[in-house]
Amino acid sequence: MQPLRLKIALDMMGGDHGPQSTLPAAIEALCEFPHVDLVLCGDAELLTTELEQAGYLNHPQLSVQHASQTVLMTDKPSVALRNKRQSSMRIALDLVEQNKVAACVSAGNTGALIAMAHFVLKMLNGVERPALISSLPSTAGSPVFMLDLGATVNCDSDTLFQFAVMGAVMAEEVEGISRPKVALLNMGEEEIKGSDQIKRTSLLLSECADINYIGYIEGNDIFSGKADVIVCDGFVGNVALKTCEGVAKLILKRLETALKNSMSAQLFGWLIKPFLKSMSLGVNPDQYNGASLIGLRGIVVKSHGNATKEAFLSAIRQAVREVERQVPVKIKDRLEHVLIDKA
Amino acid sequence: MQPLRLKIALDMMGGDHGPQSTLPAAIEALCEFPHVDLVLCGDAELLTTELEQAGYLNHPQLSVQHASQTVLMTDKPSVALRNKRQSSMRIALDLVEQNKVAACVSAGNTGALIAMAHFVLKMLNGVERPALISSLPSTAGSPVFMLDLGATVNCDSDTLFQFAVMGAVMAEEVEGISRPKVALLNMGEEEIKGSDQIKRTSLLLSECADINYIGYIEGNDIFSGKADVIVCDGFVGNVALKTCEGVAKLILKRLETALKNSMSAQLFGWLIKPFLKSMSLGVNPDQYNGASLIGLRGIVVKSHGNATKEAFLSAIRQAVREVERQVPVKIKDRLEHVLIDKA
Known part of the structure; x- marks a missing residue:
């Protein structure tokens, strides 16, 4: 059985290295997951140039979503939440919230990502606070x-x-x-x-x-x-x-x-x-595996800020797995079940 | 200048190995610190036999203080505090409180040691709670x-x-x-x-x-x-x-x-x-260096429960240093000074 097509948003500008490590990871993911489409969120001009140079412009699995802002590693979460609504991080999260993609991956500022994800996606029923796992x-x-x-x-x-x-x-x-x-x-x-x-x-x-x-x-x-x-x-x-x-x-x-x-x-x-x-x-492990932000109405995977291409690719893999296993739905179902049992 | 003579109590029965590691450490300390007298707290019969075998019975720097009980590693702190008043641990602490020794060293049950030391020695003025450092x-x-x-x-x-x-x-x-x-x-x-x-x-x-x-x-x-x-x-x-x-x-x-x-x-x-x-x-480090319980009106050094001879000896060294540097007095003075400055 052919796997269903799915779409994932990548915050291309996050992390210490930005597109330098996120773009090679995205390109490698295309081969590994032929059933996955990637929405690259970030500076469209920069990304288009880089894609062209790499020979991947107009690749059928890739699209670019322009973002005029970038959340910096030094931005305070509350400031990023208020003032960076056009950032690549926020736009990737918005795409999840609008059901245009099934998950997003970012190597950006952890505090800002938690604050934005919490604000944009909201908590699952029965969960009070998000957790990083x-x-x-x-x-x-x-x-x-x-x-x-x-x-x-x-x-x-x-x-x-x-x-x-x-x-x-x-x-x-x-x-x-x-x-x-x-x-x-x-x-x-x-x-x-x-x-x-x-x-x-x-x-x-x-x-x-x-x-x-x-x-x-x-x-x-x-x-x-x-x-x-x-x-x-x-x-x-x-x-x-x-x-x-x-x-x-x-x-x-x-x-x-x-x-x-x-x-x-x-x-x-x-x-x-x-x-x-x-x-x-x-x-x-923090530097190697992605961490998932769970408890939200959507899938968010956080790659380490200092992520290499391999680490960011590993975070993309993690996102694909969580989409295919429908983790948020399973969490919601399990919590409902547990609460019924408790009552 | 010759260093002043000083006296330290050792809980000989504490730790996973008891006298098997505490006694060789005590014997080695005699040479290293000729100005230090050691009070060995524990089962007098057992200790005397062991000292005799090792050829250290009636050594001028050594004395034995009998204790009929031993705090086990599995004893709950509150139970040890209530029911083990004749334990080697408690007797070593009592000697500190009575100013008969300048410090004590134990490799015994940490929770029990904290509870007993807190109860027996009381806190220094200006300190609310003890700390393990x-x-x-x-x-x-x-x-x-x-x-x-x-x-x-x-x-x-x-x-x-x-x-x-x-x-x-x-x-x-x-x-x-x-x-x-x-x-x-x-x-x-x-x-x-x-x-x-x-x-x-x-x-x-x-x-x-x-x-x-x-x-x-x-x-x-x-x-x-x-x-x-x-x-x-x-x-x-x-x-x-x-x-x-x-x-x-x-x-x-x-x-x-x-x-x-x-x-x-x-x-x-x-x-x-x-x-x-x-x-x-x-x-x-926990297994190697001693940890000191500070904030109390007396010096208590805790060696790891699984302490070897070397580790217990290192805890004795730590106790000697703290006595010579008069750590509790210095802590009290500094806290008073800080509080006056704050007022």
Whole structure:
């Protein structure tokens, strides 16, 4: 069976590199997904010139949607929301809202994207706040979904509960994990464990038959594969993810120093270099995989601001998968089901 | 000038290995610190037998203080506090409170130690809550002090402000860093940055001339050396530290797999192994350095539960340094000074 045609909007101007990395990614996606049409949002003149140079002008899967503004990485979210209505980011989101495309992908300013997506697309029924979710690697081999990575700073227990349901749906639909193990991120000590919100969320989850809740998990087990879905508030998730990046840098720096200080190791540096590179990619998931903004009435995938062509392409893949698995509808259905069961 | 004699109590029964790692550490400390007397708290019969076997019975720097109970790693803090008044942990803390020793060191149950220390020693004037602080490695080479690592889950802005002052004193006194750069751990987005407590703490710190406050820092900069002291609440600090452990494990696992899959790498495995080992030690600071419980009227150093002889010895060193630098008095003085300046 031939897959149905679908259309995705790309914010071409976002990220540190703009079209320099978004355009090669878009071009590569054409081959990989012959059933996907791409709407390139950005400066039409610039994009047309670049497409012409690359020999892709008038390609049947491509169209250009002009945007006279660009959201800068330094723009404050509220300012971007107010003053950048003609930006490539906003226009890509508007296309989702108008049902002209099935999803959008951006490597732009995360805060602005969250604020705009929330404003333009609105929340799904039953979801109070959006969450940023990404899949991380694990020592067990299978990916681990973690949310929220920074969309919602203060989460009450209902919000965390909704995040757990959404995370389970993502793990099932995107990775095909059946009855994914869901855990709450918490700190170590038995008694002083976490805040009241976390304790209440734990209670809500253990009473919910639709969720395969396995209890608390600590930071040292994020990557162990004990859980398929890890739930926390946006502040903690953001700090944890960024800390990973910091540790990875520290380890690589130490390894390099150790190698430099050893004569024999210097000789074999060529042997180690590719490992270092692959490790740093795999361990900085934020820099490699796209993160999805979920809980909204539409699909928004966020690629890292410093995204390379490969990272942006990986975010496009993620968007295609979420469209094909109809993730927002599945989240809405699951939440309704859970709420009926609870009532 | 000969250093003054000082006395330190050791909880010999704490940690996963008990006297198996605490006793060899104590014996090694005798040589390293000829001016330090050690009070070994624990099962007197067991300790005497072990000391006799090691040839250290009746050593002039050693005395044994019998304790009929042991706090288990699985004991709930409140239960330990109520029912384990004859434990080695409690007796070591009582000796500090009675001014019979200048500090105590334990590798036992962290939650129980915090609860007991708080109850027995009480808070310093001007400090509302205790904090667990440890020094972490950085790519810049200098250590970074981070607090709170799990003593106080919910921190208001006054508590976080006091943590900042205490952390600065530790960096100055223990590491000799003058005007240490103090930062608040926060998440990335400019506008939605952190909670109201963090924003208010930032305001308090920027108004305080006694603190060299450099603003917010993100998780990826914990190990960069940008800040000498990083302040956060106990929940976030605990998750961040444990996450480091998880990432380090993941990287080592990946490196091992990569090495196994490469023929040539297998040959040079012997070359890489020592690096892996040194990295994992340096990157799991929690497992290697002692953490200090500060803000109390006495010095309490916590060694990791899984502490080896080296780790417990390193915690004893930390205690000696804090006694010699009179850390609690310095914290009290600094806080009084800061509060007078503020008034």
